[in-house]
Amino acid sequence: MKKYIKPIIASSVAVLMLSACVPTTGGATPNAQQGNSTNNTSTGAIVGGLLGAIVGGTTADRSGTRGKRAVMGGAIGAAVGAAVGYSLDQQAKEVAQVLNTSVDNNPQAEQNSNNELVVSNTDKFVKIMFRDPMMFRTNSSTPTPSAQAEIRQMIPVLQKYNNTIIQAVGHTDNRGSYQHNQRLSEARARSVGNTVHSGLKNPVYSKGCSYSKPIAPNTSATNMALNRRVEIYLYPNQASVIDPCRN
Known part of the structure; x- marks a missing residue:
């Protein structure tokens, strides 16, 4: 099992590098609470990539293919996770726009009696x-x-x-x-x-x-x-x- 750890670690590092390159939903707004919004594109890439690397590295039928499958699984998982995360970020932003508000992931936003409408998102x-x-x-x-x-x-x-x-x-x-x-x-x-x-x-x-x-x-x-x-x-x-x- 130890000889398969390096390929999985290598693919995990690649996933982390990939997540740093994925697109975001745009710059921060002047809203003070907007700083609590999350970049779920990066989160999805990291989680999807790590899971893909683990699955790819443990399901190969030949030892020689485990490393390749770990890297491929990580890359595919990162791409899928990033796509889902980006879609959620974008959807939240677009919904907030048509409702004349902004995405607010501050946990206290819903407890503010002045907020009759709150749009938030997670991964x-x-x-x-x-x-x-x-x-x-x-x-x-x-x-x-x-x-x-x-x-x-x-x-x-x-x-x-x-x-x-x-x-x-x-x-x-x-x-x-x-x-x-x-x-x-x-x-x-x-x-x-x-x-x-x-x-x-x-x-x-x-x-x-x-x-x-x-x-x-x-x-x-x-x-x-x-x-x-x-x-x-x-x-x-x-x-x-x-x-x-x-x-």
Whole structure:
């Protein structure tokens, strides 16, 4: 096994060098929080490359081919990972633009009561959070006309990414029973999902989390307002899909 370590290490170094050369989504903006945005192109290249190198180096049927396969696997994995990372970075940027905001990966952004809309992304997905007051009237699961118009602004962007898996997720505060809030969160997520799906061929799913995933403790009216929200997740593939009620 030791004689295969060098080729894998060599391919890993090549992956790190490749990740330094992949394109980014552009320069930083004056937004102070924009500095928290991540370059998922590089992250995807590194992770994909290392996995590709390991798989390539351990699946060759002849010892003489292990080194070559490790390097090839690393290069292919890096290219695939970089493509996925770049797509997520670009998609987040384009969605933010049509919603008249910027990508904000500051963990505190969603806890800021002044932010009724937050677009963020990781190396696995893009997330668009809509705060409840701008989306629904009290006890209603139908998006307001202005909310529907805002959601539909994303459709031309999403049409460019027809492999994207879309998931709408509803969250509530803890007033009322869990079952009531589960039904309400599901209905709101379904309504938002249907609004998105009306202009797309992409698979769109909906899920309600009731009050199981609060942003802040439900100890004040301000915190409860933070927790009432709908999130739209954009995944590049099935392997990236998470359970947003738990993760």
